[in-house]
Amino acid sequence: GAVVSQHPSRVICKSGTSVKIECRSLDFQATTMFWYRQFPKQSLMLMATSNEGSKATYEQGVEKDKFLINHASLTLSTLTVTSAHPEDSSFYICSGGSQTAPNEQFFGPGTRLTVL
Amino acid sequence: QKEVEQNSGPLSVPEGAIASLNCTYSDRGSQSFFWYRQYSGKSPELIMFIYSNGDKEDGRFTAQLNKASQYVSLLIRDSQPSDSATYLCAVNMNGNNRLAFGKGNQVVVIP
Numbered sequence: 704g705a706v707v708s709q710h711p712s713r714v715i716c717k718s719g720t721s722v723k724i725e726c727r728s729l730d731f732q733a734t735t736m737f738w739y740r741q742f743p744k745q746s747l748m749l750m751a752t753s754n755e756g757s758k759a760t761y762e763q764g765v766e767k768d769k770f771l772i773n774h775a776s777l778t779l780s781t782l783t784v785t786s787a788h789p790e791d792s793s794f795y796i797c798s799g800g801s802q803t804a805p806n807e808q809f810f811g812p813g814t815r816l817t818v819l
Numbered sequence: 820q821k822e823v824e825q826n827s828g829p830l831s832v833p834e835g836a837i838a839s840l841n842c843t844y845s846d847r848g849s850q851s852f853f854w855y856r857q858y859s860g861k862s863p864e865l866i867m868f869i870y871s872n873g874d875k876e877d878g879r880f881t882a883q884l885n886k887a888s889q890y891v892s893l894l895i896r897d898s899q900p901s902d903s904a905t906y907l908c909a910v911n912m913n914g915n916n917r918l919a920f921g922k923g924n925q926v927v928v929i930p
Contacts, residue, residue, distance in 0.1 A: 737918070746907060746921060806851045806916055810862045810865075
């Protein structure tokens, strides 16, 4: 099946630093990648959608200058949380979609970010 | 109104019983509906998807879709302790493949 990896799985950083999270599709070409955030005991909230080679589309209320998304290839997307603050501590999950399965998304294992 | 609503609280079922989960959605244009299972600290994993009105069965799981009522449900037959998890309903938004998730229902299967 379609496999998506994320790195790192867990990161702890100081307030004010930037953190980059990588999302890779291992056995398929992810024409579209999605980034979600999940706070404890809450559901997944879509942050942005990115298509390979073009700018990401951000959901309402998500700051594009704070959450930088790059989707430079069909197998790699990155999310950079700039100047992270404690309120950015969350579980960040990416997913990939492909043209061969247009209605499905394949989720990565997630990245737990803790900002001190 | 939220795009996807799952209003039931935690559901406790004895092992071997049927667990029933419900979900309503607001966008009449939605065409694709998904049920995900999420274990604590893990990312969601797809259980099944349904596109057409009616029932769809996959092993112990049955999804039911009623587009007129904007309602989708999931039945888990012969519940097992390993089924204890949070179940998330997800719906395509605006006819594209962006997903809106419900807040989830926690299921606890009691041995």
